[in-house]
Amino acid sequence: MTHPVSSPILSPPQTGRRILSVWLSRLAIDRWRLSEGLAPGEGADAAPTALITETAHGPRIDAANAAGLAGGARSGMMLADARALCPELAVAPSDPAGTYDFLEKLAVWALRWGPWSAMDAPDGLLVDVTAVAHLFGGEARLLADARDRFARRGLAVRLAIAPTAGAAWALAHYGNGAPILPGGGDVESALHDLPVAALRLDQDVLTVLRRLGLKRIGDLTARFGEHAGRDALHRRFRNRKSPAANPLIRLDQLLGRVPEPLLPVVPQEMPLVQRRLMEPIRHRDLLDQVLGDLAADIARELEGKGQGARRLELGLWRVDGEVVIRRLEMAAATREAAHIVRLFSAKLDDVDAGFGIETVRLRASWAEPLALAQADIEAAAEEHGTSLAACIDRLTVRLGPRAVTKPVLHASHIPERAQRWQPPLEPEPAAQGELAFHARPLKLLDRPEAIAVLYASPDGYPQRFRWRGEVHEVVRVEGPERIAPEWWREKGSARLRDYYRIEDQAGRRYWIYRAGLLGDGRGGVPDWFLQGLCA
Structure with a gap:
């Protein structure tokens, strides 16, 4: 394959x-016609038909068949305009990826x-x-x-x-x-x-x-x-x-x-192994046994190519013709059969075998080079250890594909933009310049929350504020730390921020900021927000 x-x-x-x-002057419409099993000018293709994409302004035509073109439909035209010319125009969803x-x-x-x-x-x-x-x-x-x-x-x-x-x-x-x-x-x-x-x-x-x-x-x-x-x-x-x-x-x-x-397209053979069973199976222990055999087979295939699997697809063909697909994506390339079986086991609990499963297929749809390594003589010592990649794979299978991520620094002075999340084993992006920050709180809210602040003057220190229904008296203030808006990312009406580290009468510390200055021409009275909790 x-x-x-x-x-x-x-x-x-x-x-x-x-x-x-x-x-291929009519590629999109020809592919649609072939997917419907139609010959040119036959069945639905004989009627005016257009492929559409939903946009913010309504459906837009991506392609039209010969009857649709004769009726006035054109690529890039809004569907409402095309139907004004050809009221009987039928539509089907466009599929650019397909x-x-x-x-x-x-x-x-x-x-x-x-x-x-x-x-x-x-x-x-x-x-x-x-x-x-x-x-x-x-x-x-x-x-x-x-x-x-x-x-x-x-x-x-x-x-x-x-x-x-x-x-x-x-x-x-x-x-x-x-x-x-x-x-x-x-x-x-x-x-x-x-x-x-x-x-x-x-x-x-x-x-x-x-x-x-x-x-x-x-x-x-x-x-x-x-x-x-x-x-x-x-x-x-x-x-x-x-x-x-x-x-x-x-x-x-x-x-x-x-x-x-x-950029030539080079065909690459992807490892695929399967079992056509003499008798359909319905019990989980038998399915686990077949899965173990397939995992060992694909591990040998990958080893022969000097590769490791990053994505695996397990297909289960039932007697009634239904196909059950389970996909698995690893954090790092692997060809360890036991690890593959362990990860797939968590994905097979909800499989309905129906009248039985007669064919099982395992395919590595994404593989990467993985060098051969000599096994350690003290293999028994490795049984009690778990690699980071294997641990991440288990957590991902249990918690979901997007549940395990790591934060990485991002070049921005705006606190909520100063870090981003990415898959745990991906390399960190190249340094985008050193940024010197003042002391930042360890805990930031998901989004800044508006607070009501009492101050001596609009540009003075805060004296009292209300947050989540509770009034806090300010006893200590440190600041401000001024952060200008990122004009290349935001609208011209974006306002600068003055950050303060404050402490209330109970000794709790907060990180708040004033958005804007009075008379800056970018809005009315400045608003106040609480963004973090200080240690």
């Missing part, structure tokens, strides 16, 4: 390189035409077909074979082959002539009449170019092909580091002058 993973490489322009661009996963699997399937393939999200693929076309009888037959295979899968595609990924993409999306650009030809002349949108630029950049009168690639190369012209365009876009925001970078990638980084 394969699991596609991405491995970054840099694919520089080379003499003789050939790239196949596959544009479409991305489907595209990833297609990238693995497309390896039949070349040594590597890459995703060209959101709806395309790039396949390296350098020096392989002769295996199909030439590039024309290779394109015919690809077009036929995609058609048999019920997917609408447009294909093109060119010396660079950018040129192949431009031909597949905007080319109206031959879909093959010869390697020895002049790429610039062949793509002269294509619109500037063929350069894969952001929409705001395309708007700027059109306002400058640059509507075709030929206009761009003619006016800015010389050194002086390139300097003028470079000055306008010099702050744009992303290739999609800089037409000069995209043009050079199109013509093969600079390398373009590509």
Whole structure:
């Protein structure tokens, strides 16, 4: 069984390189139709249909079938506007994550035409077909074979082959002539009449170019092909580091002058073991025995690959066709069979075996390198010890996947932002600068609570305050510690804070602050809050 993973490489322009661009122009709607088991124009696909996403302003259309497009529905249009044009428009929920996963699997399937393939999200693929076309009888037959295979899968595609990924993409999306650009030809002349949108630029950049009168690639190369012209365009876009925001970078990638980084999808075998039982089982002790055998099997599989499991999936196939899935995610890579069995045991208490379980499968859907280690001769001494990772795994299974976390410092002077929570074994983030704080209380409230304060003047020390229905007399005050708002994160109306450490008549100490100053122009009378309890 394969699991596609991405491995970054840099694919520089080379003499003789050939790239196949596959544009699945109706990917989302085709995937929806296939999931419904429909042929093109059959059943629900014959009626106007659109895939929608819920937004703050109402449902928005992500894709529409042929009947929906004919009725006026377009991608990006609000559903209310589309139904004004086409009242009979039916809808189905959009699934971007599922479409991305489907595209990833297609990238693995497309390896039949070349040594590597890459995703060209959101709806395309790039396949390296350098020096392989002769295996199909030439590039024309290779394109015919690809077009036929995609058609048999019920997917609408447009294909093109060119010396660079950018040129192949431009031909597949905007080319109206031959879909093959010869390697020895002049790429610039062949793509002269294509619109500037063929350069894969952001929409705001395309708007700027059109306002400058640059509507075709030929206009761009003619006016800015010389050194002086390139300097003028470079000055306008010099702050744009992303290739999609800089037409000069995209043009050079199109013509093969600079390398373009590509991210191939590499199929990786994931360990999987299973048992098809001669007789269905219904009792827990028998299930535990099968689980122990599978854990030992997958431990051997992982050891042979030099890996450890981070996520495991246990599937139980019942006689009546129902499938029960239990997932487990570990804090650190492991291939210890006893530890795996112990963690899964807590997840099998609520399993309903029905008329019996006939197949049990265990799969490591996420694995990481784990070096082989020599066992300790004094193994008996280890039986009484538990590693930190194993302890965290047990707590996570018992308390929930998000119950075990650790605090890490974060560069912020605002107390409630000065720390964040992350999984316990993840490395701490790099230092973001040293922050010198005054003494802070050990206990902060989940959120500051409003209090009523009596003071001699609006900017003076507090003398008495009411908190949770009780009045406290202030006998000692230390402060203030002033903290300005973080203007780069908050609105302009955010007010500064003056913090005070105070003690009441009973000797209890609190950490309170005044939000704002009288007459600061950012609100009325300052408010007071209690945020922490001091030792």
